Amino acid sequence: MHFYLAHLAPPPRRGLDNPEVQRGERLFNEAGCTQCHRPHLSTGQHPLYPLLSARQIEPYSDLLLHDMGPGLADGRDDYLATGREWRTPPLWGLGLIERINPGAGYLHDGRARTLEEAVLWHGGEGAVARERFKALLAEDRRALRAFLRSL
Numbered sequence: 594m595h596f597y598l599a600h601l602a603p604p605p606r607r608g609l610d611n612p613e614v615q616r617g618e619r620l621f622n623e624a625g626c627t628q629c630h631r632p633h634l635s636t637g638q639h640p641l642y643p644l645l646s647a648r649q650i651e652p653y654s655d656l657l658l659h660d661m662g663p664g665l666a667d668g669r670d671d672y673l674a675t676g677r678e679w680r681t682p683p684l685w686g687l688g689l690i691e692r693i694n695p696g697a698g699y700l701h702d703g704r705a706r707t708l709e710e711a712v713l714w715h716g717g718e719g720a721v722a723r724e725r726f727k728a729l730l731a732e733d734r735r736a737l738r739a740f741l742r743s744l
């Protein structure tokens with residue numbers, strides 16, 4: 594079971610040749626989203642499965658904890674994470690959530706009903722990127738959403 598789950602591939606991207614998606618990805622970089630949602634990582638040595646070692650992956654995450662401000666805090670420490678810290682979730686597969694699990698919501702407790710709401714909840718270390726997102730023109734926000742949906 595462990596072997597099977599560890600070797601499941603992330604869902605393939607969609608709409609890669611769509612100019613709106615491409616523009617959205619540029620805006621995602623420019624707004625500083627990639628500071629935490631890092632497009633590229635390489636895996637280390639996997640202790641059990643050599644096939645998973647030294648692989649280039651596109652998780653759109655740094656897999657690290659960040660202080661996301663009081664709005665997202667639940668005030669509960671969790672091992673080394675304080676009640677304000679959350680791990681950057683990988684964004685691969687994000688665009689399929691609407692279809693596979695409509696109504697599931699986004700963020701750690703599902704409070705965000707839309708992708709835009711999820712971004713607007715970013716505070717703390719994510720506040721600068723949130724403000725850049727808010728300053729985008731409506732059509733640029735649409736492009737950024739199209740990019741997120743392509744993941």
Ligand code: HEC
Nearest residue numbers: 624626629659679680681682699700701711718719722726
């Ligand atoms: C300082 C690091 C940081 C930056 C910068 C950042 N994020 Fe996030 N992002 C996070 C963390 C941490 C979470 C999870 C928060 C939670 O679950 O409460 C998150 C969650 C999300 C989610 C919800 C994912 C899900 O599966 O529920 C989306 C969408 C998202 N970010 C998009 C963006 C966009 C777009 C930008 C740029 C405007 C951005 N983020 C900038 C750290 C960051």
